[in-house]
Amino acid sequence: MTDSHYSDPRLVALYDALNPFADDTRFYLDLAARTQASRVVDIGCGTGLLACELALRGHAVTGVDPSRAMLDVARRRPGAGQVEWIEGDAVQLGAMNADLAMMTGHVAQIFLDDASFDATLAAAHAALRPGGRLAFESRNPxxxxxxxxxxxxxxxxxxxxxxxxxxxxxxxxxxxxxxxxxxxxxxxxxxxxxxxxxxxxxFRTQAELSDALRKAGFGAMEWFGDWARSPVDDASRELIVVATRV
Known part of the structure; x- marks a missing residue:
C-alpha cells in the first residue's frame, strides 16, 4: 500500500471535496492582496483551487506540481487558462522575479529529509525577487x-x-x-x-523551520499560529510563516 492521494483517479476526484475553499485559502488570497503581489508562484499547487482564484483576481500565477492527475483537474477550473502550469517540482521554476511564493495544504511536510526541503526552499528563493516573500504552513508538532x-x-x-x-x-x-x-x-x-x-x-519545530529558511537566504519572518493571524504559542495547531527574501 502506497500514498495514492495524488495519483489514484478516485482519490484525486475527492480532493476538492475534502479540501474546499476555507480559512487557509482566504489567508493566502489576502496575503497576495496585502503585499500587492503582481506575480505569484504556487508550489505544490495540486488541483489548482488557489492558483485559479489568484488568477481570477488579477495576479499573474505559475502553478507547479509533480502530479499529472492533479494538474489535469487544475486545468479544467475557471481561470485555468490564465495560469502557467508546470508539471514538476520547484527546481524547474528558475529565476522568475516573483513577488510571492507559497506552499499551501501542508506541502512543506511532504519533504521528509532535510536535503529535499532545503532544495525546495532554495528554489523558492531563486524564483523570488529581492524583497519577495515565501509563505507556507506546517502543523505544530x-x-x-x-x-x-x-x-x-x-x-x-x-x-x-x-x-x-x-x-x-x-x-x-x-x-x-x-x-x-x-x-x-x-x-x-x-x-x-x-x-x-x-x-x-x-513535523518540524518552529526553530527547525526558521533555521532552514535562514539557510536558504530568507531574512525577516512573520509567524502566525492560526489563519486569523494569532501569535504562535505552544497550543497553536499551525506554524504559518511569511519569510522575506534577502
Whole structure:
C-alpha cells in the first residue's frame, strides 16, 4: 500500500471535496492582496483551487506540481487558462522575479529529509525577487495532532456526485524522529470498494523551520499560529510563516 492521494483517479476526484475553499485559502488570497503581489508562484499547487482564484483576481500565477492527475483537474477550473502550469517540482521554476511564493495544504511536510526541503526552499528563493516573500504552513508538532488520527476520531463521510457516498478515516502507524506514518482509508460504499493510502509526513519545530529558511537566504519572518493571524504559542495547531527574501 502506497500514498495514492495524488495519483489514484478516485482519490484525486475527492480532493476538492475534502479540501474546499476555507480559512487557509482566504489567508493566502489576502496575503497576495496585502503585499500587492503582481506575480505569484504556487508550489505544490495540486488541483489548482488557489492558483485559479489568484488568477481570477488579477495576479499573474505559475502553478507547479509533480502530479499529472492533479494538474489535469487544475486545468479544467475557471481561470485555468490564465495560469502557467508546470508539471514538476520547484527546481524547474528558475529565476522568475516573483513577488510571492507559497506552499499551501501542508506541502512543506511532504519533504521528509532535510536535503529535499532545503532544495525546495532554495528554489523558492531563486524564483523570488529581492524583497519577495515565501509563505507556507506546517502543523505544530508540540500539539501532537497525529494522536487524533484514529478511526473513531477521524471518521467522516462525504457524498460525491460521481463516486457516491465515501466513508473516510485515518489510522496512525508510527511516529519516529519527527516523521509520522499513517493510513487513510476510503470506503466507496455504493461501489463496495476500499482504497488504503499510506502517507508519511515530517513535523518540524518552529526553530527547525526558521533555521532552514535562514539557510536558504530568507531574512525577516512573520509567524502566525492560526489563519486569523494569532501569535504562535505552544497550543497553536499551525506554524504559518511569511519569510522575506534577502
Amino acid at each position: 508540540l500539539v501532537s495532532p497525529w494522536l487524533a488520527w484514529t478511526p473513531d476520531q477521524s471518521r467522516r463521510v462525504t457524498d460525491d456526485t460521481r463516486l457516491g457516498t465515501v466513508e473516510i478515516w485515518q489510522q496512525l502507524i508510527d511516529v519516529q524522529s519527527g516523521r509520522v506514518r499513517f493510513e487513510t482509508w476510503f470506503r466507496f460504499i455504493g461501489r463496495d470498494e476500499t482504497v488504503v493510502s499510506v502517507s508519511e509526513l515530517r
